Amino acid sequence: MMKIGVDYYPEHWDISLWAADADLMQQTGVKLVRLAEFAWCRLEPQDGVFDFAWLDEAIDLFAERGIEVILCTPTSCPPMWLYEKHPDIVHVEKDGTPTNLGIRSHRCVTNPTFLHYADRITITMARHYADNPAVTGWQIDNELEAYFCYCEHCISKYRAWLQKKYGAIENLNKAYGNVVWSGEYSAWSQVKPPYGSLPHAWQNPAYMLDFYRFCSDNVIDFSERQAAQLREHCPGRPVTTNVWFCEHMPDFYKQFANLDFISYDNYPATRLPEDTESCYSHAFHLDMMRGVKRRPFWIMEQLSGGKGCWAPMEKPPLPGMIKGYALQAFAHGADTVVHFRWRTSNIGAEMHWHGLLDHSNVPGRRFHEFADLCKMANQLEKWQGSEIRADVAILFSFDNEYAFKIQPQTEGYYYLEQLQRLHRAFTALGLNVDIIGQHEKLDGYKIVCAPEMYVHGDGVAERLEDFARQGGTVILTTRSGVKDAHNNTVMAQLPGIYREMTGVHVVEYAPIGWESVPVIFEDGKELNVKQWCDILEADTAQVLARYNGDYFAGAVAITCNAYGKGQVYYIGAVGTQSLYDRMARMTTEEAALPVVFDLPERVEMVTRTRDDEQARFVFNNDDKPKAFQLDGREIRLAPFEMRVIETNY
Numbered sequence: 210m211m212k213i214g215v216d217y218y219p220e221h222w223d224i225s226l227w228a229a230d231a232d233l234m235q236q237t238g239v240k241l242v243r244l245a246e247f248a249w250c251r252l253e254p255q256d257g258v259f260d261f262a263w264l265d266e267a268i269d270l271f272a273e274r275g276i277e278v279i280l281c282t283p284t285s286c287p288p289m290w291l292y293e294k295h296p297d298i299v300h301v302e303k304d305g306t307p308t309n310l311g312i313r314s315h316r317c318v319t320n321p322t323f324l325h326y327a328d329r330i331t332i333t334m335a336r337h338y339a340d341n342p343a344v345t346g347w348q349i350d351n352e353l354e355a356y357f358c359y360c361e362h363c364i365s366k367y368r369a370w371l372q373k374k375y376g377a378i379e380n381l382n383k384a385y386g387n388v389v390w391s392g393e394y395s396a397w398s399q400v401k402p403p404y405g406s407l408p409h410a411w412q413n414p415a416y417m418l419d420f421y422r423f424c425s426d427n428v429i430d431f432s433e434r435q436a437a438q439l440r441e442h443c444p445g446r447p448v449t450t451n452v453w454f455c456e457h458m459p460d461f462y463k464q465f466a467n468l469d470f471i472s473y474d475n476y477p478a479t480r481l482p483e484d485t486e487s488c489y490s491h492a493f494h495l496d497m498m499r500g501v502k503r504r505p506f507w508i509m510e511q512l513s514g515g516k517g518c519w520a521p522m523e524k525p526p527l528p529g530m531i532k533g534y535a536l537q538a539f540a541h542g543a544d545t546v547v548h549f550r551w552r553t554s555n556i557g558a559e560m561h562w563h564g565l566l567d568h569s570n571v572p573g574r575r576f577h578e579f580a581d582l583c584k585m586a587n588q589l590e591k592w593q594g595s596e597i598r599a600d601v602a603i604l605f606s607f608d609n610e611y612a613f614k615i616q617p618q619t620e621g622y623y624y625l626e627q628l629q630r631l632h633r634a635f636t637a638l639g640l641n642v643d644i645i646g647q648h649e650k651l652d653g654y655k656i657v658c659a660p661e662m663y664v665h666g667d668g669v670a671e672r673l674e675d676f677a678r679q680g681g682t683v684i685l686t687t688r689s690g691v692k693d694a695h696n697n698t699v700m701a702q703l704p705g706i707y708r709e710m711t712g713v714h715v716v717e718y719a720p721i722g723w724e725s726v727p728v729i730f731e732d733g734k735e736l737n738v739k740q741w742c743d744i745l746e747a748d749t750a751q752v753l754a755r756y757n758g759d760y761f762a763g764a765v766a767i768t769c770n771a772y773g774k775g776q777v778y779y780i781g782a783v784g785t786q787s788l789y790d791r792m793a794r795m796t797t798e799e800a801a802l803p804v805v806f807d808l809p810e811r812v813e814m815v816t817r818t819r820d821d822e823q824a825r826f827v828f829n830n831d832d833k834p835k836a837f838q839l840d841g842r843e844i845r846l847a848p849f850e851m852r853v854i855e856t857n858y
């Protein structure tokens with residue numbers, strides 16, 4: 210069964226409301242609640258004095274009604290007595306000032322004093338709930354980010370991290386090319402985190418990439434420390450942590466390697482994007498989360514009402530969105546969707562971030578739709594855990610994510626854009642698409658998109674070569690083979706290590722920012738490119754398109770190289786959506802993939818398979834109804850409707 214849950218905060222409500230809330234949850238079909246991620250001040254009201262009685266009482270109310278509980282460690286919000294006693298546990302800003310206490314998650318996860326208290330509350334809670342069968346899992350902290358902290362503990366840990374990686378300071382100097390601007394260190398004590406208010410671009414990119422990697426590893430250490438404590442003291446419960454696409458993302462592949470399942474906070478926009486392109490971004494993020502462990506995942510916080518608080522208030526979810534977006538997540542592999550939050554808070558900073566119930570506590574339109582979702586979720590039991598077999602994969606890497614942030618390539622250039630456009634192009638053809646780490650094996654795929662393979666990753670080029678040699682189709686793009694593993698540029702004509710397989714090389718590149726240049730295909734079709742133009746010369750590749758403007762008019766832009774039994778495409782520019790659509794049509798036709806050509810815009814489809822049965826999850830991500838033919842049937846979808854169409858195959 211697809212489980213629907215809610216995020217609930219008993220500590221925010223008068224105790225007289227709890228039982229009525231639990232009753233209503235039970236009647237509505239809620240199967241799970243997540244509790245306590247910010248409740249440290251109530252769980253340990255004084256140093257070493259614990260109070261679990263209130264939480265026990267809340268958990269019992271849920272347990273009596275057959276509702277499972279996911280408990281969280283409350284370490285993202287230390288209590289005020291702890292700050293008073295140990296003011297040094299706060300996160301330190303770049304300019305050396307301790308973080309203002311007005312916001313949450315302001316503790317440093319490296320600080321030994323903080324760790325002492327975090328360990329103690331985690332272990333005490335874990336022991337307390339070890340024998341409580343209603344507690345079925347744990348969430349570590351909340352939305353751990355790879356923040357940069359400039360406290361003395363983080364600085365010494367950072368130096369130790371570098372020492373372990375490089376051994377001698379000379380190795381680090383060499384790896385970073387520190388001779389530039391006389392940056393060579395003669396002692397470890399000279400190594401500092403990036404200070405100052407200048408943009409990253411003023412720093413050495415090799416040094417910056419390691420710093421990003423350290424910040425990610427550092428927060429992952431914290432999460433692994435808690436995971437070990439929870440497993441030891443509350444055995445048999447799966448452990449996760451919830452993530453989102455924030456500014457400082459930890460490397461999700463490493464972060465979840467030792468956790469039991471992935472959970473993701475999913476807040477799709479309530480205002481429909483004007484351009485059809487960006488409406489596919491929800492599907493992109495969901496596919497990416499499934500790809501982190503290549504397994505079903507959870508949504509730990511799901512859109513329930515209009516957003517507010519961090520920005521002025523936005524429109525509430527349109528009719529159909531609450532149900533539709535939860536089912537969309539299910540279609541893409543989420544088996545549990547927990548809604549944030551049960552009721553809108555009447556207190557605190559987030560009182561305008563709306564939940565399922567409004568401030569009034571009177572069930573309204575959104576709540577009724579949620580109740581309907583709970584009913585429908587029960588009917589999906591059969592497809593729970595069914596496979597999502599994809600012929601198409603897109604490779605992602607956190608090194609690239611960090612490196613493109615550190616050195617923006619040209620105006621308007623954004624790492625994920627080409628990935629998203631490729632994803633949209635294949636998704637719009639009704640195909641399942643996996644987004645996976647570039648370290649993954651490629652067995653079983655027919656087409657692998659390897660966009661912007663910028664920073665060198667061990668074995669990645671070799672795996673792509675093998676994949677193509679054995680008959681696979683690879684799509685490589687511009688900004689590939691540019692950097693070694695330290696984030697230094699290589700002395701080779703690009704695409705460097707990808708030159709042999711692409712059969713092409715770059716003689717000059719033109720970062721054109723917002724300018725636009727046409728490219729013309731062999732059949733005379735013209736499409737525009739922006740941001741970047743590789744001026745190519747073919748070694749062994751066949752030319753598919755040439756530039757038709759600017760000083761490089763006539764130069765090669767897009768190629769295809771026969772490689773072993775397969776094909777390697779190279780797209781030397783950043784195209785608009787139509788360019789990727791064209792490439793997707795061309796490559797899927799060659800690979801004879803079962804595409805669906807006439808899906809209307811904003812209609813997405815995921816195919817799930819169990820034994821010899823299949824279901825098409827068809828979703829209308831639009832506020833207008835849609836009608837179309839699928840497998841010889843007429844399908845009509847209301848706005849945001851998800852239809853499950855079963856087929857034998």
Ligand code: GLA
Nearest residue numbers: 351352474510518549559562
């Ligand atoms: C995040 C947090 C929640 C809440 C929501 C809404 O996802 O984890 O605690 O703040 O955002 O802002």
Ligand code: ZN
Nearest residue numbers: 317358360363
């Ligand atoms: Zn710190």
